Amino acid sequence: MDSILRLLMGPWTTYIIWVLSDQGPQRFGALKRAVPGISTRMLTERLRMLQGAGVIWREQAETIPPAVTYGLTPRGDDLRNVLDALGDIAERWKADGVFDDDDVGAA
Template identity: 60%
Template sequence: MTAQTSLSPASTAAPTPAASCGSPAAAGKPTCPVDAVLRLLMGPWTTYILYVLRTQGPRRFGELKREVTGISAKVLTERLRMLEEAQLVRRDYQATIPPQVTYSLAPRGAELTPLLDMVKDIAIRWQSEDAQPVRQAAE
């Protein structure tokens, strides 16, 4: 996905037709910019990979595979390629023997840091709330 998406609060002006969150555009593609970002992030393992890179820093493939528990090498490769294409992840290749490839957040991926942190905070709060015993309605 190569569409430019801005999540900055500076874009609080009235939405233009191309940026409105309404019915699909003539070509059948959604025109809502929020939809485009969420579709990118909702792919399997995507937020997990971004979160690991955000919290652990640059990682080589094997390190990422160990830290993203349960992901297969094939799926990790696909996700990293997709994230690189979307300019969220940077792939740094060093022609050594053996070759070294390191993945890190690209500037666009780093822009998602506040969003990932907010989602993490909500998830922790919800887990805590869900762990509380359910109160009886009769009380």
């Protein structure tokens, strides 16, 4: 359990997986637009880490400029139900006002 939580706890990691789960395979630029606020460097780092863990695949078309597309592997797809469940919990908690306080998680 600890190993998978360490993998998912990296900055932006679950958001990237969620976008790929929700929207399907994405080119790099589209993925960057779908994750507002992430830097190019951070997105590249997270994608490399997720690819190394076998959670996402990367496909590069031999075009100029290269067209690089990312999507979920079967291992990444295993996370779909978990992320959906977390999303449902987040919506309920948001409705209860849990996230109204900017100090949530600051302790």
